[in-house]
Amino acid sequence: MNSRIGYIAFNTFREAVRDRVLYNLIAFALLLSGAAILVGEISIDIERLVVVNLGLTAVSLFGVVIAIFIGIGLVSKEIDKRTLYTVLSRPVRRWEFVVGKFFGLTGTLVVNTFFMALGVFLALLYVAHKFEKMDGWVLVALYFIVLQFLMVCALALFFSSFSTPLMSAVFTFALFVIGSLAEDLRGFARITHGLAGWIATAVAYVVPNFSALNVISQVAHGDAVPGRLILYNSVYALLYSTMAISGAVLIFQRRNLK
Amino acid sequence: MTAAWRVNLAAAVVLLFSMAGVAAMLDAIDRTRSGNAAEESLYLRSPKMLRRLSLGYTGLLADIYWTRAVQYFGEQHHSGTGDFRLLAPLLEITTELDPKLLPAYQFGATFLAPKPPNGAGLPGSALALMRYGIEHNPDQWRLYYNLGFLYYTELKDYAHAAQAFAQGAQLPVTNEFMPILAARMAQHAGEFDTARMLWFTTYQSTKESQIRENAVEHLLALQVDEDVTRLEQVVEKYRLQTGRWPGSMSDLERAGLIHGTPTDPKGHPYRLMAEGRIEVQDPQNIYFITKGLPPGAAPPQPPRQASK
Amino acid sequence: MAAIEILDLEKSYLVGFWRKRQKLALRPLRLTIEEGEVFGFLGPNGAGKTTTLKLLMGLVFPTAGTARILGKNLDDPEVKSQVGFLPEQPYFYDHLSARELLNYYGQLSGMPAKGRSARVEQMLARVGLSDSAGLQLRKFSKGMLQRVGLAQAILHDPKLVFLDEPMSGLDPMGRREVRDLIQQLRNEGKTVFFSTHILSDAEALCDRVGIIHQGELRGVGAVADLTSETRGKVEIIFYSQTVPVGLTSLGAEARVSGDMVNAVVPEEQQDAALEVLRRERLRLISLTPVRSSLEEYYIQKLQPAEAGDDARADDSRDKENRKGAGV
Numbered sequence: 001m002n003s004r005i006g007y008i009a010f011n012t013f014r015e016a017v018r019d020r021v022l023y024n025l026i027a028f029a030l031l032l033s034g035a036a037i038l039v040g041e042i043s044i045d046i047e048r049l050v051v052v053n054l055g056l057t058a059v060s061l062f063g064v065v066i067a068i069f070i071g072i073g074l075v076s077k078e079i080d081k082r083t084l085y086t087v088l089s090r091p092v093r094r095w096e097f098v099v100g101k102f103f104g105l106t107g108t109l110v111v112n113t114f115f116m117a118l119g120v121f122l123a124l125l126y127v128a129h130k131f132e133k134m135d136g137w138v139l140v141a142l143y144f145i146v147l148q149f150l151m152v153c154a155l156a157l158f159f160s161s162f163s164t165p166l167m168s169a170v171f172t173f174a175l176f177v178i179g180s181l182a183e184d185l186r187g188f189a190r191i192t193h194g195l196a197g198w199i200a201t202a203v204a205y206v207v208p209n210f211s212a213l214n215v216i217s218q219v220a221h222g223d224a225v226p227g228r229l230i231l232y233n234s235v236y237a238l239l240y241s242t243m244a245i246s247g248a249v250l251i252f253q254r255r256n257l258k
Numbered sequence: 259m260t261a262a263w264r265v266n267l268a269a270a271v272v273l274l275f276s277m278a279g280v281a282a283m284l285d286a287i288d289r290t291r292s293g294n295a296a297e298e299s300l301y302l303r304s305p306k307m308l309r310r311l312s313l314g315y316t317g318l319l320a321d322i323y324w325t326r327a328v329q330y331f332g333e334q335h336h337s338g339t340g341d342f343r344l345l346a347p348l349l350e351i352t353t354e355l356d357p358k359l360l361p362a363y364q365f366g367a368t369f370l371a372p373k374p375p376n377g378a379g380l381p382g383s384a385l386a387l388m389r390y391g392i393e394h395n396p397d398q399w400r401l402y403y404n405l406g407f408l409y410y411t412e413l414k415d416y417a418h419a420a421q422a423f424a425q426g427a428q429l430p431v432t433n434e435f436m437p438i439l440a441a442r443m444a445q446h447a448g449e450f451d452t453a454r455m456l457w458f459t460t461y462q463s464t465k466e467s468q469i470r471e472n473a474v475e476h477l478l479a480l481q482v483d484e485d486v487t488r489l490e491q492v493v494e495k496y497r498l499q500t501g502r503w504p505g506s507m508s509d510l511e512r513a514g515l516i517h518g519t520p521t522d523p524k525g526h527p528y529r530l531m532a533e534g535r536i537e538v539q540d541p542q543n544i545y546f547i548t549k550g551l552p553p554g555a556a557p558p559q560p561p562r563q564a565s566k
Numbered sequence: 567m568a569a570i571e572i573l574d575l576e577k578s579y580l581v582g583f584w585r586k587r588q589k590l591a592l593r594p595l596r597l598t599i600e601e602g603e604v605f606g607f608l609g610p611n612g613a614g615k616t617t618t619l620k621l622l623m624g625l626v627f628p629t630a631g632t633a634r635i636l637g638k639n640l641d642d643p644e645v646k647s648q649v650g651f652l653p654e655q656p657y658f659y660d661h662l663s664a665r666e667l668l669n670y671y672g673q674l675s676g677m678p679a680k681g682r683s684a685r686v687e688q689m690l691a692r693v694g695l696s697d698s699a700g701l702q703l704r705k706f707s708k709g710m711l712q713r714v715g716l717a718q719a720i721l722h723d724p725k726l727v728f729l730d731e732p733m734s735g736l737d738p739m740g741r742r743e744v745r746d747l748i749q750q751l752r753n754e755g756k757t758v759f760f761s762t763h764i765l766s767d768a769e770a771l772c773d774r775v776g777i778i779h780q781g782e783l784r785g786v787g788a789v790a791d792l793t794s795e796t797r798g799k800v801e802i803i804f805y806s807q808t809v810p811v812g813l814t815s816l817g818a819e820a821r822v823s824g825d826m827v828n829a830v831v832p833e834e835q836q837d838a839a840l841e842v843l844r845r846e847r848l849r850l851i852s853l854t855p856v857r858s859s860l861e862e863y864y865i866q867k868l869q870p871a872e873a874g875d876d877a878r879a880d881d882s883r884d885k886e887n888r889k890g891a892g893v
Contacts, residue, residue, distance in 0.1 A: 007673045011659065018661040081657050086718055089623045089651035089728075090674040091643045095265050184322050186288065187329035205281050212287045229290050236283035243276035249269040253262060256579075256626040261641045 004092050005100040012104020013111075016070055021108060024062050025115050031058055036123040047127035052138055052220040055120035060145045060216070062116070063109055064176060067149050070108070071156025072168035074101045075248075079257055088257075095249045102157055102245055109149045117142050134222035137215075140230060144213040147237035151208045152176060154244035161248040162255065179208035208240055305354030312355065320356030327352055327362065331369055332468065340375030346383040353387065357394035360401070361466055363387060367404035368460070368469050371412040381412045399433055400463055402426025407456055410443065419443045435459050450484045478523045479546035485520060485528065486536045486550035492516060493534035503534045522550075567637050569726050569757040570599040574631035575621055591617045593782045594631060599759060599774075601725075604752050606768035606789075607761040608864060609778035615761035616654055618778070619730050622759075623651050636726060647676055650724035654731045654761075656715035660704035664695055664714050667703060668721055675722040689717040694743065708735040716747060727751060729760035733767055745771060769860045777867040784867035792863050798833045803851040804843055812842035830856060 016022075035054050039047045075098070078084040087097065120142075124135060155175055159168035178185065185207065189200035213233055215225050312319040327348035334342055349370070352362045369377045370384035388405040395401055406422035409415040420443030427436035435455050442452045454477060461473035492515045496504050499513065507530055510516045519527045526539040528550065538550040574594040581589045592614045599605045607615050620626045622633060624640050638645045658667050668686040677685065690699045693713040698706070703714065712735050719727055732748070733741045748771050751758050762768055768775050769789060776786045802818075806827045809820040813829055816838055820829035831839045833855070843850055 004674055004676075007670065011662075011670055015659060015661045082653055082655075083657060083659055085620075085623070085625060085653040086651065086656065086658065086671065086715075087674060088625060089646060089649065090671065090722075091646040091676055092674050093265065093643060095269065181322060183288075183291075184325055184329075186284075188325050191325075191329055191332060205284060209284055209287065212291060226290060229287065232283055232286045232290060236280060236287060239276045239279040239283060243273060243280055246269040246273040246276065250266060250273065253266055253269070254627065257620070258626075261639075261643065 002096060004096050005103065008087075008092070008097060008100025009103035009107060012074070012101050013107045016105070016108040021066060021070065022112060022115075024066065025112065025119075028058055028062055028116055029119055032119050032123050036126050039127055048124065049220050051120070051123045051127050052141075053216060055116075055123060056138070056141050056145065056216040056220070059113060059116045059120065059142065060148065060214075063113060063145065063149050064152050066112065067105065067109060067152040068156050068169055068172045068176070070105055071153050072160050072165045072172060074105060074157055075160040075252065076163070076165050076168065084257060094252050098157065098161065098249050098252055099245065102153060102241075105153045105157070106150055109153065110146060113142065113146055113149070132222075134219075134224075137219040137222070137225055140225045141215050141219040143230075144215055144233060147233060148210055148213045150237050150241045151179075151210075151244070154241035154248075155208065158244040158248040158251075161252040175207060176210070179210040180214070181211065182207055182209040183211035209236070213237070305351045308351055309355060316355045320352050320359055323348060323352040323355060324359055324362055327365065328466075328468070331365070335375075335468075338375070342369070342374065342378035345378045346370060346380055346387075349387060350383075353390060353394075357391070360391075360395065360398060361464070363391040363401055364404060364460075364464055364469060365466060367408055368472060371408055381408065384408050384412070397429055397431070399426040399429045399431065399436060402429070403433065403436065403439075403459060403463070406439065406443070407460065410452075410456065416443050433459060433463065450480055454480050475545045478544055479548075481523045482538060482544055482547045483549045485522065486538075486547075489516075489520060489528060489536045490534065493530070493536070497534060503532070504530060506530060567601060568598045568634075569601045569603065569636060570597070570622065570759060571634040572597040572618075572622075572631075573633060575618070575628050575633050576630040577617055577621060577626065578629045590781050592621070595778075595783050597776060597783065597786065599757065601757050602752075602755050603773050604748065604758045604771055605760070606772035606775040607759065607778060608763065608765065608768055608775050609761075610763055610868070613778045614781040615778060616730055617781075619651075619653075619728055619759075619761060622728065623649075647722065648725045650719035650722065650727040652715045652719040652727075652729045652732055655708075655735065656711055658703050658711065658714060658718075660702060660706075663700050663702055664690060664706070664717075665699040667714065668718055671718050672721055677722055685721065685723075689721050692720075692747070693717045709737060709740050712736055712740070712744075716744065720747075720751070724756070726757045726759070729758065731762055732760055733762060733764060741767070765860050765864060775860070777864055779868050785863070787863065789860065792860055799830050799856040800833055800836050800853055801856050802829045802831065802836075802839055802843075802853050803827070804829075805849045805851065806846075810842055810846050810848070812845070813839060816842070826851065 032051075032055055036047075036051055039050045075084075078087070084097075088094065117139075120138065121131075121135070124138070125131065152172065156168060156172045159171045163171065182204065185200065186204040186209075189197060189204040192200050212229065215229075218225065308319065309316060327345060330348060331342065331345055334340075334345075346366075349362050349366045352359055366384055366387040370387065371377055371379070371381040373379045385405070385408060388401055388408060391398075391401045392405065402422050402425050406419040406426065409419035409422060420440050423436050423440035423443060426432060427440055435458075439452070439455060439459075442455070457473045457476045457480065461470055461477070464470060464473075492510060493504060496510055496513055496515055504510050504513075507516070507519050507527070510530075511518070521527050522538050522544065524540075524543055526543070529537045529539055531537050535553075536550055537552060538544060538547065541547070541551050541555060572595050574596055575592065576594045577592040578588045578590045581587050595618065607618065609615050617626070621628050622635065622640065633640055635645045636648055659670075662670065665686060668689060669682065672682045672686060687696070687699075690696050693716050695710065695713055695717065698710065703711065706714065712732070716729075716732065719729065729748075732744050736744060745767065748758055748760070752771075760771075772789050774786060774788045775792075777784045804827055805825055807822065807825055809818075809822060809827055809829070813820060813831070816831055816835045818829040818831040818835075818839065820827055822828075829839070836853070840850070840853075
């Protein structure tokens with residue numbers, strides 16, 4: 001990797017850490033340990049289910065909130081504060097800046113998710129006293145959640161490259177919600193005809209498909225995730241992020257920095 | 259600015275390729291997950307729990323579940339498995355979230371009760387859905403109509419059917435056929451006409467394309483059944499007059515019993531078979547017919563729907 | 567080789583809700599700055615100084631025209647490693663300490679790891695921040711940030727330094743230090759292009775100045791010429807309550823103030839004018855050639871009317887001057 005991208009990514013990561021982003025882990029730990037203890041007390045035979053469902057949902061939501069709130073400021077904050085001037089007056093290409101920012105933010109989220117995942121497995125151990133084979137699928141669900149973060153980061157960065165932070169947040173959050181219902185949208189597109197059908201189909205292809213990345217309930221029930229889905233989802237998330245990032249680069253390339 | 263344009267060009271190329279890749283992957287993911295999606299949407303089967311979790315956005319959630327139900331039925335129908343297990347819970351959740359979503363009741367009345375592969379084969383669920391609907395929408399004649407329809411076509415319970423149509427007929431806003439249907443039920447008379455009126459009313463009172471197509475097919479089949487019955491009566495009459503079976507349709511015409519060559523609703527002439535039986539030319543072409551079939555043939559079913 | 571060649575660089579923004587109105591930020595600007603020169607870009611706030619610098623740094627894109635820095639195109643990444651830039655009222659990543667920031671910028675500038683931290687310490691010392699180098703920048707005052715900005719601009723030993731209002735936000739002591747720093751850069755043979763609206767700074771530091779107003783270059787000149795140039799007139803001050811008739815006939819512009827008269831006459835009439843005074847027995851107070859100050863030049867260029875031709879004439883004259891001076 002281009003070393004400048006690495007430096008920018010590391011600086012982004014360092015900024016997130018010093019801005020106390022990782023403090024969310026404390027809230028997460030409190031939530032999860034509270035839930036684990038509570039479920040352990042009640043013991044109604046669904047401890048594992050509750051811990052996996054609650055844990056993974058929290059991992060996903062915490063991460064998405066972080067991705068959106070840091071992601072939307074990645075570019076626009078640097079323009080507003082004019083920190084970008086002294087960066088771009090160095091031998092740094094604009095695309096390197098965008099890509100570096102993306103890696104920095106996803107790196108932050110990967111580290112964050114790693115600690116959260118650790119928490120989920122500890123809680124599982126606490127309520128079930130041992131690991132089972134099907135707990136392996138929880139790892140797949142966590143992997144899918146990270147893929148989801150990649151896409152949200154890329155989208156936030158994309159909007160951030162031309163819009164204000166507030167609008168970027170609105171757009172990204174809207175796409176997150178729509179993307180979570182993407183399969184319904186695709187279904188809707190399939191049973192709609194005429195112009196509306198065309199539009200629905202086009203929209204269904206452009207919005208991120210988070211439905212297929214959400215296997216939380218499935219793994220909570222101990223169901224397997226097909227290997228092909230893991231492959232397709234990986235390729236899909238990478239391509240989608242690439243798409244959003246290259247869009248961001250195209251816009252940012254010609255952006256005048258006020 | 260050559261360096262900048264090189265970056266632009268590269269980014270544009272990457273953008274296009276990744277867009278194409280995204281579309282291809284989405285299709286692949288869909289193929290991997292077809293059916294799975296509806297299954298997953300029902301991990302939470304308690305409509306009341308869903309209602310609580312919807313944070314008050316029940317209308318939107320109901321619409322989403324309604325779309326899922328229609329899509330699920332269409333997909334299952336298309337795949338030809340005849341497996342509609344999830345239709346009932348999907349419709350129950352939809353109507354629990356929004357009890358005034360009338361199309362959902364009509365869909366349920368049409369597709370929940372019939373035996374597979376035309377429906378889920380759950381007349382009990384269908385009746386329960388209609389009663390729930392009437393409870394929440396007591397002024398909608400369509401729901402009474404659907405209830406009567408279910409009693410008549412699926413359960414052959416003419417007394418309850420008559421009662422449902424009669425109740426619906428008394429509403430301030432109702433359909434002109436409702437009192438007639440109520441009367442017909444009481445007499446059990448004119449099977450074809452009654453059935454025709456029912457399917458016609460169904461057709462008329464909905465905009466949902468799957469229900470409409472279904473009603474049209476039934477109307478066509480009724481026409482065939484009626485034609486075949488009448489033609490066979492004519493053949494019998496010919497035999498009584500001449501003492502032998504007619505050799506062709508033109509024998510009947512020469513005897514002045516029919517005018518021209520009778521054709522089925524799709525325009526194919528009916529065929530006169532041995533021993534005066536009447537058959538349609540292409541039995542696979544008209545669904546739901548009970549008459550005019552080759553001996554021993556099962557009533558044809560709608561094929562896997564052509565993809566839309 | 568010219569350090570900066572600006573070839574009709576032009577920038578206009580589309581403003582208004584529908585982005586239909588055009589606002590001209592910079593009219594076609596043509597300017598050449600030689601290597602080793604200290605050039606002051608003067609103009610009131612909002613004149614287009616910052617726009618010019620942003621165009622040269624590739625932060626905004628020109629509507630028309632091009633520029634070459636050190637003989638290379640603006641978007642040539644090579645250029646940036648030989649250029650340092652201090653933006654106006656700089657603001658930096660405030661989660662970093664001054665040392666970390668300089669180190670980061672050193673990395674981005676492609677400075678080899680070996681010797682980088684030594685260079686960072688050296689720069690911190692040079693701008694007087696050694697003591698607070700480990701402090702996060704969010705705790706820095708405006709003046710300290712300005713110093714960090716200077717340090718980062720010269721960190722990678724660039725050949726060419728762009729400074730946007732380098733003295734703003736500094737106390738008198740700080741201004742003094744920045745002046746010294748620019749002086750040192752000049753001695754090291756660097757090219758310095760700085761913008762300011764403070765004339766005394768420009769007068770003290772610059773080889774040449776350009777005056778920009780309302781997005782238009784109004785004039786360029788060598789400071790030495792502008793301030794030493796006699797305009798062929800002398801000012802004569804003497805005791806008198808009236809202007810002698812003989813003086814007026816020599817074409818003098820005279821003004822009476824109290825018991826003193828202040829008269830300006832063409833240089834060739836100097837002797838004749840003194841003769842008049844002697845004849846009238848008036849006491850001479852002083853006789854000095856009239857020098858124009860930079861301020862006078864500046865004010866004159868800011869007047870509307872005489873725009874384009876003037877600037878171009880100045881420019882060509884200027885080039886000759888430079889050749890002669892051979893800086």
